[in-house]
Amino acid sequence: MTAIRPVCTDADYEGWREVLVAIHPQERCPSVAELRDVEAPKRLLLIAKLDGKVVGTGLSDRSVLADRALVMVRVLPDARRQGIGSELLHALSHHAVAQGYEIATAGLDDEGSLAFAQRLGFVETRREVEQVRRVVAESWPESARLYDIVSVAERPELWAKAYEQVALPTFSDMDVPVWPAVSGEEWAELWINDPEAMFMAVVCDEVIGVAGLLVDADRPERAEVAYTGVRQEWRRRGVASNLKRTSMAWAADRGITEIYSWTQQGNENVRALNERLGFTYGAISIKVQATLPLHLPCAWPR
Template identity: 50%
Template sequence: MVTLRTVGTDEDIEQWRQVKLTLLPGERVPSVAEIRSMNRPDRLMILAEIDGVVAGHGIAARSDLAGRASIAPRVLPGFRRRGVGTALLRALVDHVGGLGYPAVAALVDEPESAGFAVRFGFVEVDRQVEQVRAVGVEPAPLPHPGFEIVSIADRPELWPQAYHQVAVEAVQDMAVTSPMQVSLDEWERDWINAPEATFVAVVDGAVIGLASLMLDEDAPDRAEQGFTACLRSWRGRGVASTLKRQTLWWAAEHGIREIYTWTQRGNDDMRRLNEHLGFTYGQVSVTFQSSLPLSV
């Protein structure tokens, strides 16, 4: 029999993390402390068990894209086709439906999960592709005559400025299916985990671009390329490429052997820049969406 319970203790959170680490070994999973800091009233994290053994987990929360919630029911391989996925899906959909969301979305990374989503009425709405870069001997980027690069560790006051001066404009241009909704609180809490590996380009005290690495305590020799953006008026002038080279150099200096990033379908400029910097292609992740209420 499948039983579900809400994640509450640090031990619960670690069990939840281990499910995701098992199923998505190449993806960074936030630490227990990070997950705790992300808690908010609309967020639900659950564990599924069979005979007291963890069989899967789920999460439901407001999406960063307006007008929908995000869910992720995941089942460990040895427990599939035993009703675990359906029980998780039902609980997550009931939660977000009760909050009044008109639609729900989920990322799908394998054919079996895609088939499960389609059976319950989900349809594909977007795709993201992974790009991967091996880190070798990386030269420090040459100083640019038009701007200065500084780390947030050295200038922490620039991170909220980066939100107001760059991010608010840049997220409007992202190749997504509905508008991004990121508050300053979320920016300061969720969009940075290593100030020393987060860099901004500055002109006359104003931030014009940013790039970062998200470090991984479970795989310290790998890092995810965080949000990279620059002002529209500075695009095509070497800001993003210089910032990305800065993160590559920092990675090499700190024992990181591989960097990966995800780009949405339609973000051709960033894909081309990554290709130019030596990134190669990896996995594909598909976004499936359904209106609510969902028939489960």
């Protein structure tokens, strides 16, 4: 028998994480502490249990794309085709509507999932590509003449400035339907998880560029490339390349053997930069959206 309920306890959070790690072993999954840190009234996490075992998860939250809800459903392969995914999606859709959202977005991993989503009213909006690079013996870049590269750990007071001076002016470079809506608090909490692994290019007390890594506690040998951005007037001077090479040298010194990045297919500049730095292509993520409410043939709770 299937039972679906909200995540409440640390054990629930661990079960939620275990499903994501099992389905996406190649990607970083937030820790229980990180998930707890972003708890909010409008955010809903669900677990689906089949015969007492967690076999599926759901998430409904505000998308970084303005005025849209993010919904995410994941079901273990052995528990699929039993209506669990549809039931989770029904609950998430109901919650998103209750929060006032009219559009839901989601990310999918394969054509089969896309076909399932299309039957429920979702349409494809764009695709993101994974770029992967092995980390070997990496050289630290030479010091630049016009700017310094420092970690956020060295200059923590500048991370808020990085939001104002780099993030906000460069979000429009992303190949997305609408620009991301990221608050300063979210920038501080969600876009960095280790101040030593995030780097800034600085001129005096002005931040001109950022790049770094999001470390993975479950798989410490891998790390995800964090947000990379350089102010318009400082582009084509090697700033982004030096920042990324700094992060790769940092990774090599700490035993990280592989880094990966998710980039919009239309963001040719970042993809080209990664190619020059030795990244190769991996998986594809399909982004979809649908008008709410979804019309699904199941009800929740039961």
